[in-house]
Amino acid sequence: MYLVELFGTAVFAMTGVIAVSKRGLDVIGALILGLVTAVGGGTVRDVLMRYPVFWFQDFSYVWVALIGGLVAFFLTAVIQNVQRSLLYLDAVGAALFAIAAANKALLDPGFSPPVAVILGLMTGIGGGLLRDVLAGRPTLLVSKEIYATPIVIGCAAFVTLRQLMPDFQPAAAVGTTLIIAVRALAIWFHLEMPGWLVKRD
Amino acid sequence: MYLVELFGTAVFAMTGVIAVSKRGLDVIGALILGLVTAVGGGTVRDVLMRYPVFWFQDFSYVWVALIGGLVAFFLTAVIQNVQRSLLYLDAVGAALFAIAAANKALLDPGFSPPVAVILGLMTGIGGGLLRDVLAGRPTLLVSKEIYATPIVIGCAAFVTLRQLMPDFQPAAAVGTTLIIAVRALAIWFHLEMPGWLVKRD
């Protein structure tokens, strides 16, 4: 599980560097933006929950993000060939981080179930939002990409199941699978929100 | 008072959704941006004060913001007819939140009166700033709108009066009225800052 989290962190950093590397930026800027993508969401979660920041206690997350960012920076051409695969891995990372965050909140009696859903969402999308803001790009909140919706659905399912049954495993499996499946369908079929749920002009 | 705060939260969420709904965005993005507008300022205040985040303890604020955001999203046409009225309600909400935040800071000996003024300002404008940053819009800090000034004036008056007299009521009444009145005059007469206080080029 820990190894999977580290792997997710590296993938987040790589997608982060690739997302911003269309603009002219240097390796330091790229590494910082990759790091922000990878650990930003969890950092905001920890600050709001008043927990110690997770990567202060285990710096491996930062090393892994920096290495992932370096690889993405220097091997962008190679990675862009597998960029579509990266999108799916990114969905896996977002799912793991969101469900882990929702679970962290549920285990602490100071947080109610709906708060756990929001903390899960925040952890899943927070790093990407911070990266886009710091890179001056439009964030996913104003894009047509279906990114936040699968995380809301999966976290809500996970939190509801956890209220109904004591076991962590099946609830986490359902939540994670839902996020990955909905997101993968959106990527695969280039899905967009139905028109009545979108404002344009 | 509590009901008034919830009402202010809903109004903030509605103005938030309407402000960003000129750009193409979907209902999830709109709801998140409405929520950020409504609870963002108070969240930043609580984090800086090292208090528990207020909506973790009372989730009603979030429900009310989500409902307000949904209404604004689907009834935008209706609401734009009353948009000017919403601007005034927004001023009332900003006034209530700013004075409540300044008061919260004054009650805690860890915060000096000038800090209370800044925390009041931050709570009044923080949600709107966060929303604009996440939506990729120019923030009010670089707009010609007179928005922050009334809040600074009202919070400074409230904090000064509270130093001079023990009662909360009259000081809060003066502070809130000042914010609403100055902001309402600015909206009504399309006031701008005098030229020597503005940089252009």
Next chain:
Amino acid sequence: MYLVELFGTAVFAMTGVIAVSKRGLDVIGALILGLVTAVGGGTVRDVLMRYPVFWFQDFSYVWVALIGGLVAFFLTAVIQNVQRSLLYLDAVGAALFAIAAANKALLDPGFSPPVAVILGLMTGIGGGLLRDVLAGRPTLLVSKEIYATPIVIGCAAFVTLRQLMPDFQPAAAVGTTLIIAVRALAIWFHLEMPGWLVKRD
């Protein structure tokens, strides 16, 4: 030392106001952006470290930032003549704040040496990042300016030396000098990153 820090705060606020005063903005917006530039990095550091926010305890930092911002707003023409000197002073301020932050983290057993480097970097560039985001400008992370690199180098040198020897003074002198020297060379010779460390397209 304390006076030097206050001076650095004023310089940060002045460079902040000058950086954004190309866009039309009023005196309140300018003062807020100047204040954010001056105290934003340290504020983020304190929040992440779960320390009380430094300017809540000593409001002098805010007064000095507001005065610096006012001077820069009304005497922009005068100051633009010495703007290049201000760039060097800004490097001095960034160096002092970054090394002070790294030291603060090293003194607390809750933070490992690599975390101290990141907290130093964050304090040195955080205020400028926040200002640019709130002003809708491209941040230094996507600019060709060599700004973050000297701070990373200096903080890494400082933290390494502090592990090797018990004395604060020589390590701080080396770290600060490195930051100022590398940044000053970059300003003086209009240095840019070597091409293989930069992405453009």
